[in-house]
Amino acid sequence: MSNNDKVLILHGWGGSDAPHWQAELAAAVAKNYGTVSFPLLDNCHFPSKNRWIKQLKEILEAFKPDTVVCHSLANTLWFWLCEEEDFMQEISEVKRLFMVSPPSLTTDVDTIKTFFPCKMPPKLYAKEIKMIISDNDPYIEIPEAQTIASRYDIPLNIIENAGHINADSGYGKWPLIEKLVLDRS
Numbered sequence: 001m002s003n004n005d006k007v008l009i010l011h012g013w014g015g016s017d018a019p020h021w022q023a024e025l026a027a028a029v030a031k032n033y034g035t036v037s038f039p040l041l042d043n044c045h046f047p048s049k050n051r052w053i054k055q056l057k058e059i060l061e062a063f064k065p066d067t068v069v070c071h072s073l074a075n076t077l078w079f080w081l082c083e084e085e086d087f088m089q090e091i092s093e094v095k096r097l098f099m100v101s102p103p104s105l106t107t108d109v110d111t112i113k114t115f116f117p118c119k120m121p122p123k124l125y126a127k128e129i130k131m132i133i134s135d136n137d138p139y140i141e142i143p144e145a146q147t148i149a150s151r152y153d154i155p156l157n158i159i160e161n162a163g164h165i166n167a168d169s170g171y172g173k174w175p176l177i178e179k180l181v182l183d184r185s
Contacts (some may be wrong), residue, residue: 003137006035008065012072013112015044019172028178037063049114052077060091067096075102082121097126100167129154131140134162
């Protein structure tokens with residue numbers, strides 16, 4: 001990552017405050033003199049797809065990130081935004097997109113029902129995409145994650161016994177994601 005790169009970190013349902021790996025990543029980017037935006041999306045415990053899309057559009061227009069790091073529901077949010085082709089072409093592609101623990105596109109949880117079902121958009125508007133899941137994530141099964149990765153021809157990194165790759169499953173400081181985001185060699 002060059003010091004000029006802007007990193008946008010998007011949390012999922014309920015936020016990703018410390019000790020979550022996204023909070024640690026935001027601190028690591030800042031410690032390395034990177035420019036980071038780690039916004040708290042509106043009403044994160046009871047999110048609305050339309051409100052989150054509106055807020056994300058404003059963030060993208062103002063911040064213009066090079067790298068976007070999504071966790072959980074933020075991946076679904078990115079999918080919905082990619083369906084808005086006119087907007088996405090206007091902001092152009094991001095250099096890198098990290099998709100960590102995307103939930104199933106047919107997730108059936110009442111609190112986040114406005115986000116589902118979600119279809120895979122034709123394009124993800126990123127030049128380089130990495131997808132990381134766990135083999136025991138309660139929100140997605142490996143075959144569906146493989147289908148998503150295959151659809152966009154992106155590598156799928158599967159971590160053993162990492163749950164939903166969040167603070168509850170032991171992912172506070174996470175050296176792998178820090179290396180991936182910070183290392184541009």
